[in-house]
Amino acid sequence: RHRYDTDWTVFSGINGQAITIDEKRLFVAGKPDVFPQDDIFKAVEGRMGGLFVVASREDGSELARYELEAVPVWDGMATANGRLIMCLKNGTVVCWEPEE
Numbered sequence: 001r002h003r004y005d006t007d008w009t010v011f012s013g014i015n016g017q018a019i020t021i022d023e024k025r026l027f028v029a030g031k032p033d034v035f036p037q038d039d040i041f042k043a044v045e046g047r048m049g050g051l052f053v054v055a056s057r058e059d060g061s062e063l064a065r066y067e068l069e070a071v072p073v074w075d076g077m078a079t080a081n082g083r084l085i086m087c088l089k090n091g092t093v094v095c096w097e098p099e100e
Helices: none
Strands: 014-021 025-032 051-057 062-069 073-080 083-088 093-096
Touching: 014 051, 025 073
Parallel strands: 014 073
Antiparallel strands: 014 025, 025 051, 051 062, 073 083, 083 093
């Protein structure tokens, strides 16, 4: 059996739908973890779009945060050749290349 110790813990404010990593970063995307008083199901149903956070693998510190026009599909994110590709529930496929 393997035992894993926690290196760090952070609150992202995202109800995670997709997660992946590269050499230096952790990528998490999903629905906003909020419940607006005027419509408590708005975020849960995906009507507030999605959120995408880039964090440091070393310490979990947030490096960037983006709003998405739609929620990502379940497990719909991958990294390859320095790029991040994400599929959204509205049928959009998005590709990001890191800024140097």
